[in-house]
Amino acid sequence: MQEEALAQAQANLDVVTKKHAVGSASGFDKMRAEVEVANLKPEVISAKNNLQSAVTGLRTVLGLPRTTEIKVEGVLAYIDDDFSNMSLAEFQNQALAARPEILAVKEQKTISGKGVTVAASSFMPKLFFQTDYSYMAMKNDMKFGHGDFSKGFTSAISLQLPLFTGFKNSKQYQKARLDHKIMVDAEKQIFDGIAADAEMSYNKFQEARQKYQAAKESSILAQEALRLANLMYEEGANTQLDVLNSQLAVNRAKLNYVSSLYEYQMARYQLRKAVGKLTDVL
Incomplete structure (x- = not known):
């Protein structure tokens, strides 16, 4: 340039x-x-x-x-993006469905919820059933015969009632509930953060598109103005200052045009990062 x-x-x-x-x-x-x-x-x-x-x-x-x-x-050029026709709500939903952070915190919340269930079970009676089948033989010389063996079969049922555990079960249950609440709050924070990030990325992309269109039109007009200024100067219809001003306007318009292209390309990358799909070069 x-x-x-x-x-x-x-x-x-x-x-x-x-x-x-x-x-x-x-x-x-x-x-x-x-x-x-x-x-x-x-x-x-x-x-x-x-x-x-x-x-x-x-x-x-x-x-x-x-x-x-x-x-x-390669060249820095404008390319229509697949996200151009997507609404903000659709883009946010796609981000919330695909971002690994929200998927991970959902799994953690599920695990913490099951932890509450396990901790609550410590207050409940526990019923145990045990059965045993044995086949034994005893002899001094290691020469066993079929008649030396005896069979045994026993079963037992027991019931445990947690009458008092030194408040251990209560504290474990309270901690499990607190851990679950922390994960619920963390999920909401991550959810809101991803939605906000998706909205900012989407708006930045739309802004970059509009700035590109404006810079493109401005560049075309500035170049035409410079052409006319040069032509009029050669014919003696304007001054050298008019030509220099037109050149300055062209340079500024080209700089804005290149900057808008770069900003648009970076916004396309940010879009894919926001939805967790930044996997290739655009």
Whole structure:
């Protein structure tokens, strides 16, 4: 983008230089065009350095050797998203159904609920039934015969009544109920947090879409305004200041356009993170 801005400024300088050579442009106009070109050159150098720094940072994150060459492919372009036609309620429901946090806390709440049931059972009478079947033989010389063995079969039933346990059962029951209440509150907090996160991600995505459309229209209008400004300046119908202002507007519009594309792409990733489906590169 900075290289394009420099090319536009250089083209404008060429036009002003030609007009100055035939006396139809002042020396001040030529000097102002030269200053604009000179101001843009450092920005181009900085942009190239920032690109190299970004590549170096990416190499570091990936753990690649310093000599590894990274070739950037693809373009930053607008792509319609599958979530574009989904309502906020539908998006929130999908997030609440798929996020691993809500699934995990539901399981924990179920376990804590069963813990309350187990703790409450300590207050109830317990009935035990036991049965035993034995086949025994006793002899001094290890020479057993069939007649040496005897069979036995016993059964027993017992009933336990927890009359007094030193308040142990009561404390265990209270702790189990408290643990279950904590899990219920945690589920609500996670539920509300996921719903809020989904809403913010959804609204950010819609905002990014609208900003892209506005930036796209603004960029088109700014480029047309610059074309007309250059044409009118060549015909002597406006001033060099009008051309420079149009160039500045084009640069600002292009910057907003690229920024809106980046913001839109990041919003698409955030959408998938909100519903627990961030599994691939978009």
